[in-house]
Amino acid sequence: MFGTAVRQLGYAWSMMSGRRFRIRDVRALVDDTRATMEAFGSPGEGSDDMLAATDPEIQEDLTKRRMRRTIKHAMAEVPYYRRLRDPDDIPPTPKLALRGMPSAFVSDLARPAVLAHTTGTTGSPTLVWFSAYEIELMSSISALGLMLAGGLRSDHLWANAISSRSIAQILVERAVPMTGAGFVHLGMVDPRATLDRLATPLHVPGKQPLITHLNLTASYLGALVQEAERGGWSPRDFGLAEVYSGGEVLTDALRVRAEQALGAKVFDGYSMTEVAPVAGRVCDDGHLHLPPDQGLVEVLDPVTMEPAGPDALGVLVITPYSTFRDTTLLLRYVTGDMVRTLPEPPTCAMAAIPATSRLLGRSVDGEVTTRDVLDLLQAEPALPLPTRFAIEDGILHVVSGKDDPALLGRLEERAGALAIRGIRLVETPDELPAPCQVRADLIEHSFEHAAPLPIGVR
Structure with a gap:
């Protein structure tokens, strides 16, 4: 218990002073916290102080x-x-x-x-x-x-x-x-x-x-x-x-x-x-x-x-x-x-x-942000996920997978607050006026669910 208290004081001192931490003490503090939680089901009194914000004047x-x-x-x-x-x-x-x-x-x-x-x-x-x-x-x-x-x-x-x-x-x-x-x-x-x-x-x-x-x-x-x-x-x-x-x-x-x-x-x-x-x-x-x-x-x-x-x-x-x-x-x-x-x-x-x-993303057209567009599009479950779009000359181009006049009408009805001139549905990402890259595109190749090779190919 005494060792844990010393390590907590050392951690707090580094946080307060801005000087380098002693890694072995921080690692030991992690081990102490884990042992306490495994033994008692909670980290113990005062442990939240390591993560909590301080008094505003002290923090300033x-x-x-x-x-x-x-x-x-x-x-x-x-x-x-x-x-x-x-x-x-x-x-x-x-x-x-x-x-x-x-x-x-x-x-x-x-x-x-x-x-x-x-x-x-x-x-x-x-x-x-x-x-x-x-x-x-x-x-x-x-x-x-x-x-x-x-x-x-x-x-x-x-x-x-x-x-x-x-x-x-x-x-x-x-x-x-x-x-x-x-x-x-x-x-x-x-x-x-x-x-x-x-x-x-x-x-x-x-x-x-x-x-x-x-x-x-x-x-x-x-x-x-x-x-x-x-x-x-x-x-x-x-x-x-x-x-x-x-x-x-x-x-x-x-x-x-x-x-x-x-x-x-x-x-x-x-x-x-x-x-x-x-x-x-x-x-x-x-x-x-x-x-x-x-x-x-x-x-x-x-x-x-x-x-x-x-x-x-x-x-x-x-x-x-x-x-x-x-x-x-x-x-x-x-x-x-x-x-x-x-x-x-x-x-x-x-x-x-x-x-x-919350994070608004990037500015995609003036004061229109990524979140503004995604809030509109992801409220429509008929659109495929992940959502893909691009704005050009004030027109919002949206990948919908198909031509759907009813879907377009619903989007246009809800898009009144967005500073755009109109909406156009496209079937594939290739039809967007600019690439829409999302992190879901970083798919790693795997043999799982891969299409079977043609007969004779190994």
């Missing part, structure tokens, strides 16, 4: 000190930021700068160990280096979060169905076993194969018979829902308790369909490779909460790059603190992800953590 002071330390490291060690002269006047870093010269953002003092890629759905993949320290630290903190906030237990089975190139795959694959739960690497295979695996008992000692937790992107979730509905699958076929969606816009319509098809609660979250470990989750009131402990989160006007006012459209600009990142260092990184500031402070259960609207 901590933010200033963490930011000063991060800026100091970046200006001294990172080629891209070495040209800056005023630590109080740091301009936003555009995504194109990191994408075009990733090595310019690597610290001179770094010991790069792992190169992660973004999926590149909005352009060329962005490359981000991570050190062993960063991987071990973020994995351990993820394990604490999965146990303390996510309720993951040692008899659970967690499955990942995301791109293997992302840092999320690396971190979760390391974090889940730390909790005692089993990790299953499903990958992004044919949705039929994934449903088969979710419904097939694994029969391993000490674990639930079926996969209990599933982590995936919203578009791949849509593909699973489509296949489950068409294939006659029932929630009784699965053992899922929770499904975690991230990386793309998740609409209420898709979430409800997924919960009905899979029989599990679907949670919405936010993360991206470049700004790890900064991540957020959506509360029951529909706010995206981004804890301030691991990075500075700003919402800026996408044109002026000034702070967005209340109830205004803005882009997320994020600085991961150097306490957690020592390799690719980023200051005020413009993510390109749009949100709307809240008109007034939230009063939800997570009100102590800063919040915005």
